Amino acid sequence: MALLLLLTAHFIWLCSGHQGAPDLPGRIAVVGAGVGGSAVTYFLQQQFGPQVQIDVFEADRVGGRLATLTVNNQQYESGSLSIHSLNLHMQDFVKLLGLRHRREVAGKSAIYSGDQLVLEETDWYLLNLFRLWWHYGISFLRLQMWVEEVMEKFMRVYKYQAHEYAFSSIEELLRSLGGEHFVNMTQKSVAESLLGIGVSQRFIDDVIGAVMRASYGQTVAIPALVGAMSLAGAQGNMWAVEGGNKLVCSGLLKLTKANVIHARVTAVSLHKSGKRPLYEVRYDQDGTLGSEYYDLVIVATPLHKGGYPISFLNFQPPIQEPTAPYHRVVSSIVHGYLNSSYFGFTDPKLFPFSSILSTDSPDSFFHGLENLCPVNISVGFRRKPPHEAAVWRVLSSRPLDRRELKTIFKSYYSVQVIEWQAFPSYGATGSSRSLPPIVLHDGLYYLSGVELAAASVEMSAVAAKNVALLAFNRWFELTEKIDQPDLLHKLKTEL
Known part of the structure; x- marks a missing residue:
C-alpha cells in the first residue's frame, strides 16, 4: 500500500508540471525512544522507505515505560x-x-x-x-x-490505517471511531x-x-x-x-537501523520557512551541546512542565506548548x-x-x-x-x-x-481543557499528546502509525487520505 501511495504521489507530481521523482525528506528526527518513538520510527520507514535517515533522540533509556x-x-x-x-x-x-x-x-x-x-x-x-x-x-x-x-x-482504527488514512487531530481520530460520543468520553x-x-x-x-x-x-x-x-x-x-516488553522498542529501532542519539533535546527551532521548512534540533549530550537539521521532526515524549522542557524557537505564531500536568x-x-x-x-x-x-x-x-x-x-x-x-x-x-x-x-x-x-x-484536565494538537507546524508533529485521550501501550502505537501516515500524506499532498468524513461507510462502499 505504501508503494502504491508513492507511485500515486509521483503521478501527481508529474501532472503538476514537475520533472523527476518527488523528493523525499532527507532526514527525520524522532524525540523519544519509548513505544511511541520506536513505533513511529518503524512506521516512518515503512512509508518513506529505508533510504531516509532517521535519528532518534533519547534522554534516558530505550523503552520508556517498558522497563x-x-x-x-x-x-x-x-x-x-x-x-x-x-x-x-x-x-x-x-x-x-x-x-x-x-x-x-x-x-x-x-x-x-x-x-x-x-x-x-x-x-x-x-x-x-x-x-x-x-x-x-x-x-x-x-x-x-x-x-x-x-x-x-x-x-476500526486498524482498518483505517491499513488503507493509509490519517487524522490531523486527536478529535478527528476519535470522531472517526465513535462520533462525538468518543470525543465527549475524553471530557466525561x-x-x-x-x-x-x-x-x-x-x-x-x-x-x-x-x-x-x-x-x-x-x-x-x-x-x-x-x-x-x-x-x-x-x-x-x-x-x-x-x-x-522493552524488547519491542529496542527491536524496532534495530530493525530500522535508526541512529539512536543518547541526548536530551532542549529546543527545536524553525531554520528555514517555505514549502519545505527546515528544523534545527538542539540537544545536550552529557554536557556537550550540539544541533542537527531535519525536514521532519516527531516529538514522541510528553511536553509537560515536570518533564524535560523543549523550547520551540522562531515560530510565528509561537507554538503553544501543552501544559497538562x-x-x-x-x-x-x-x-x-x-x-x-x-x-x-x-x-x-x-x-x-x-x-x-x-x-x-x-x-x-x-x-x-x-x-x-x-x-x-x-x-x-x-x-x-x-x-x-x-x-x-x-x-x-x-x-x-x-x-x-x-x-x-x-x-x-x-x-x-x-x-x-x-x-x-x-483529574486536573477538567471539562474545558482541549486535547493537544498533533500538527505543531508544517513538518513538526506531537505524538504523545494522545495520552490525554487515553494512555496505553497500544494507544501510543496507534498514534505512531497515525503520525507516520499523516506526515507522509501531508508531505506528498495526498489530501484525500486525511480527515475523511464517514470513513467507515466509505470503506464499506469501496470494498
Whole structure:
C-alpha cells in the first residue's frame, strides 16, 4: 500500500508540471525512544522507505515505560506488565521481530478496602460470576457490554490505517471511531458514564475505583475513554513478551537501523520557512551541546512542565506548548515475605492471591500489590507462595515508609523504588481543557499528546502509525487520505 501511495504521489507530481521523482525528506528526527518513538520510527520507514535517515533522540533509556530491573540475578518488569490481546500493532511487532509471548502463570486477584477483602477471585468462573451478581447485581454485565462496545469501535482504527488514512487531530481520530460520543468520553468521567448506563455506585467504588488506582494511580474521576481502555485490560486476555516488553522498542529501532542519539533535546527551532521548512534540533549530550537539521521532526515524549522542557524557537505564531500536568506514580519492587495476616490470613500457606487491588479509602496507603514473575519463565517455573520470599511490586502515590513496608511484609531483603510521571493527571484536565494538537507546524508533529485521550501501550502505537501516515500524506499532498468524513461507510462502499 505504501508503494502504491508513492507511485500515486509521483503521478501527481508529474501532472503538476514537475520533472523527476518527488523528493523525499532527507532526514527525520524522532524525540523519544519509548513505544511511541520506536513505533513511529518503524512506521516512518515503512512509508518513506529505508533510504531516509532517521535519528532518534533519547534522554534516558530505550523503552520508556517498558522497563525492567534486576532482583536476585533475575529481570522483572518495572513498567507496564502486560499487553492486551486486541493490541494488533504490538502483536504484529512481536511477530515481525521474532519475539515470543511469555508463558502465562495463573494467579488470582482480590480487592482490599483498607481493613478487609471486599471481593475475592476463585478458580471457578461460575462462582466468580455468582459472587459478582450477589454483591453488585447486574452491574458487571452492564460494564462488560459498555467496554465491549467501546473496544469494538476502537478496533476500526486498524482498518483505517491499513488503507493509509490519517487524522490531523486527536478529535478527528476519535470522531472517526465513535462520533462525538468518543470525543465527549475524553471530557466525561468514567464514574459519570457508568452511572449513566445503570452501574451501581457500590460497584464503581469497590471495583472500578480499585482498577483505576492500580492502572493509573488515580480515581474514578478519570475520563471515560481512559477508563474503558483500562477496564478492557482488567477483564483478561493479557500477554507479555518473553525477555521483557522493552524488547519491542529496542527491536524496532534495530530493525530500522535508526541512529539512536543518547541526548536530551532542549529546543527545536524553525531554520528555514517555505514549502519545505527546515528544523534545527538542539540537544545536550552529557554536557556537550550540539544541533542537527531535519525536514521532519516527531516529538514522541510528553511536553509537560515536570518533564524535560523543549523550547520551540522562531515560530510565528509561537507554538503553544501543552501544559497538562503528569501524575507521579511510585513503584516499589520488594523482595521479601508477604505479611498475609494483614489481609486476614494468619496462615500464609492459605493466602491464594497473586495480586491485591486497593479501593480509594483513607486506610489504603497503596494502590496495588502484585507478585511478579521474571521476564524469562522456564518450563518448570511456579509462582512462589507467600510463605516463601518472592518479588512483589507495590504501587503507591508516594514512597512507602518503613512502617508501611513492615505492615505489608514480614521481612524483606531489598526494596527498589522507581518514581516517574507515568500518566497525565487526568483529574486536573477538567471539562474545558482541549486535547493537544498533533500538527505543531508544517513538518513538526506531537505524538504523545494522545495520552490525554487515553494512555496505553497500544494507544501510543496507534498514534505512531497515525503520525507516520499523516506526515507522509501531508508531505506528498495526498489530501484525500486525511480527515475523511464517514470513513467507515466509505470503506464499506469501496470494498
